[in-house]
Amino acid sequence: MSFFFNVESGALNFRAGNYLILRFRDLADDPRGPMRQFSIASSPSESGSMLRIATTIEPDDSPFKRRLNDLKPSEPVEALGPFGSFTIDEARWKDSEVVLVGAGIGVTPLRSMLFEAAKLKLDSNLKLIHLARDPSEFVFATEFDSLSSSHSRLNIRRILSSPRADSPSQHVGSVELSVLSGMVEEMRSALFYLSGPAGIVHALSQALSTSASVPHSNIRTERFTGY
Numbered sequence: 001m002s003f004f005f006n007v008e009s010g011a012l013n014f015r016a017g018n019y020l021i022l023r024f025r026d027l028a029d030d031p032r033g034p035m036r037q038f039s040i041a042s043s044p045s046e047s048g049s050m051l052r053i054a055t056t057i058e059p060d061d062s063p064f065k066r067r068l069n070d071l072k073p074s075e076p077v078e079a080l081g082p083f084g085s086f087t088i089d090e091a092r093w094k095d096s097e098v099v100l101v102g103a104g105i106g107v108t109p110l111r112s113m114l115f116e117a118a119k120l121k122l123d124s125n126l127k128l129i130h131l132a133r134d135p136s137e138f139v140f141a142t143e144f145d146s147l148s149s150s151h152s153r154l155n156i157r158r159i160l161s162s163p164r165a166d167s168p169s170q171h172v173g174s175v176e177l178s179v180l181s182g183m184v185e186e187m188r189s190a191l192f193y194l195s196g197p198a199g200i201v202h203a204l205s206q207a208l209s210t211s212a213s214v215p216h217s218n219i220r221t222e223r224f225t226g227y
Ligand SMILES: Cc1cc2nc3c(=O)[nH]c(=O)nc-3n(C[C@H](O)[C@H](O)[C@H](O)COP(=O)(O)OP(=O)(O)OC[C@H]3O[C@@H](n4cnc5c(N)ncnc54)[C@H](O)[C@@H]3O)c2cc1C
Pocket: 019, 031, 032, 036, 037, 038, 039, 040, 053, 054, 055, 056, 060, 061, 062, 063, 064, 065, 105, 108, 109, 222, 223, 224, 225, 226, 227
């Protein structure tokens, strides 16, 4: 589910990949408290004074998520930010191979980056790899496909990853790594952005540095805690 917010004080200065913290001061019954982080899914150039976030909405959601989903049009929401260093880096992206890997809803900051890179015409060689356990998690698919149809240097792969037999909540990092190796032209010099649930981001980052010898300085991560 996407949520769109007008910024009360006008345009908000943020970088593609930044996140916000939303707070519901009236929320007393959530065990994790009244605040959550959300990456900004819109890009600075397409946003103006309108911000987009996206999250999963499920029947067994937390009180926070229920409060968010029950928002009425034009109801004010408190937001803090922008925060984060998982951002587009224009100087390094220009003319480089940049590999964006999003697991499930972890693709949100990558959406912001892709639309910004297209707008800035950085001419990066962009790869988006979207991992999911279920096809319903391939959010923004239509928007990504339409962006890639007008940008020949953007390639998109969607991969359904299987849970590990001994620990169903964990993904198999080596499977994703072999797919990555097949797509990426130069593993050691490409710049990797990994985003999503902490477990899979950690596993992939480890696999990239130990099995594929990608330097740490070429791996940026955003860990979505709470999933
Ligand atoms: C930098 C950063 C950026 C982030 N960006 C995003 C983003 O763009 N989009 C996004 O969706 N998330 C994002 N997150 C994660 C987000 O902040 C929340 O932690 C996440 O959405 C989980 O929300 P929730 O706690 O309300 O749980 P829910 O989404 O309601 O549930 C998460 C899991 O916990 C279980 N659960 C929920 N409540 C309980 C309970 N009371 N007891 C036991 N189990 C429960 C649910 O069944 C589910 O499996 C980000 C996190 C960080 C750190």
